[in-house]
Amino acid sequence: MSDLAAYNFAYLDEQTKRMIRRAILKAIAIPGYQVPFASREMPMPYGWGTGGVQVTAAIIGPADVLKVIDQGADDTTNAVSIRAFFAKVANVAVTTHTDEATIIQTRHRIPEKVLKEGQVLVYQVPIPEPLRYLEPRETETRTMHALSEYGLMHVKLYEDIAINGHIATTYAYPVKVAGRYVMDPSPIPKFDNPKMHMSEALQLFGAGREKRIYAVPPFTEVVSLDFEDHPFEVQTFDKPCALCGAENVYLDEVILDDRGGRMFVCSDTDHCEERRACGCVGELGVKEAAE
């Protein structure tokens, strides 16, 4: 039984990695297009990042430095679990610092720090099809993409405005990539959408259960869908981060007590820690030296 424990570098066998790399290359060649791939069963559940893990496993090398975040944080349990997985099966260096990482696997956020050339951002994607909630059938949605038939999406956004006065999509906000394919950016808050546009980093998206890979190559136009009279806008927060005082970052709401007390703190924990290490202090923060 003990020979069962022998796994290849980064878990997947080389043939599987080659198959995934082919899908990734095709995805890069056709920005925003969902490439079907023969997704494997991974040792973590579907819906918990199997797509992202397969993409990372296919591109990672011994010299890479990996960062894994979930909800912007490095210490969320699933991020910890995935980071530990690669530390174990690929024996690579891991980091929590955005600028040290060559590969960043993420669920639901894009780091606040602007990504640089040479970095790869790997998104975990639950439902890759932006049209899925409008049309449940894959055969239909593939045809709609082929014909650039995106009217239905605009009707949905219009109906949001008609009913609510706003576009009621706050995350997984659809974008158009390189003027052709409408793409689901994965459930990142729409706050992060502008970071995708003309990014220097390569952005890869893996959906394991749905067996799709797609990509946004570096320096690619990514436009959030909107209307002339209802332009796309991102969330704003009334207060800066309570710990580090950062403004124009995405904040998590933390309930402090049972009397309605709450505070807002950076969702990107690395960004927050780095600022505090440099002496930035928010309303409820304490100076690092004092700790």
Next chain:
Amino acid sequence: MYVAVKGGETAIANAHRLLADRRRGDRSLPAVSSEQVIEQLALAVDRVMAEASLYDRDLAALAFRQARGDMIEAIFLLRAYRTTLPRFGVSSPIDTGAMLIERRVSATYKDLPGGQLLGPTFDYTHRLLDPTLLEDGPVEEGAERTETPEAVMRVSEILAQEGLIEGDGTLGEDEGGGDLTREPMEFPMSRDLRLQALARGDEGFLLALGYSTQRGYGRTHPFTGEIRIGEVEIEIDAPELGYAVSLGEIRVTECQMVNQFKGSAKVPPQFTRGYGLVFGQSERKAMSMSLVDRALRAREFGEDIVAPAQDEEFVLSHCDNVQATGFVEHLKLPHYVDFQAELGLVRRMRAEFEAARTASESSDRKEAAE
């Protein structure tokens, strides 16, 4: 002062330690061995092998024990191991006609060549709890046939003699042998891939879908032509030798459903078929599979697609329990970034609603005053 939730790593390690503790349970009791599971909980092992698509009793029993008896977790464990195995080749199609039969029943003929053979079945047991099992008393050996077992003709072959049932059909050069664990699924799907998906599919889900066809949601008028359970030989072609080599035997359950006829101006009416084949002994699954297989052939027969069981995308996209459980259970992962985005929008919309109401009230008051 709020402290960011740290220590995910320690928490995970502790949780897994507690899991191992609970798995072992009371240390004063002997641990269950894989051999015991294989021998005494054989049908659980069969289900794990079937839905994991890996025929290996030892590993299935290990997975079952490791999963604390949670079927889907055990299936998941075995699949995650299967996926790392290299493919050496493709076996020749198994010949269920040559099966060494332990059970064989037909609902379409009272008697037939080879006879009806009940085998080890729960059928006709009275479901009364048996307290004698609490004591490990002696159990009689099963009665055995005296004559040498021979291959038993399939009911489909009996019907085929008169041309009353559609044939097995022939496969084209590049047809068959598809593998949805190696190639991405694409719709519409060929029948070999559909059958593979169903064979791996969740027993409960297929049971419910099969049941729905009996209750009018995509009716197919089924008769159980035959169910057979037994051992079949697996052979693989060895090109260097020029003939097939036996790899061993596996136990399978096969169900052939005979369904209402189809004909046209050119072809006289014939019964149609639904097919089910499952690793190990699992009649419920094989029967459900054959009902759903037949329902999914609606397009092929030009039938109206009106019910869930006939809807290929619906059935095949949702029958995999490892996929389903993963995605359902991922909802317990943190979603606070997205929830924050929704919170922000709802608060903003509520504030606008309140502002509009106050404005209209004050203008009402103003009008009343005027």
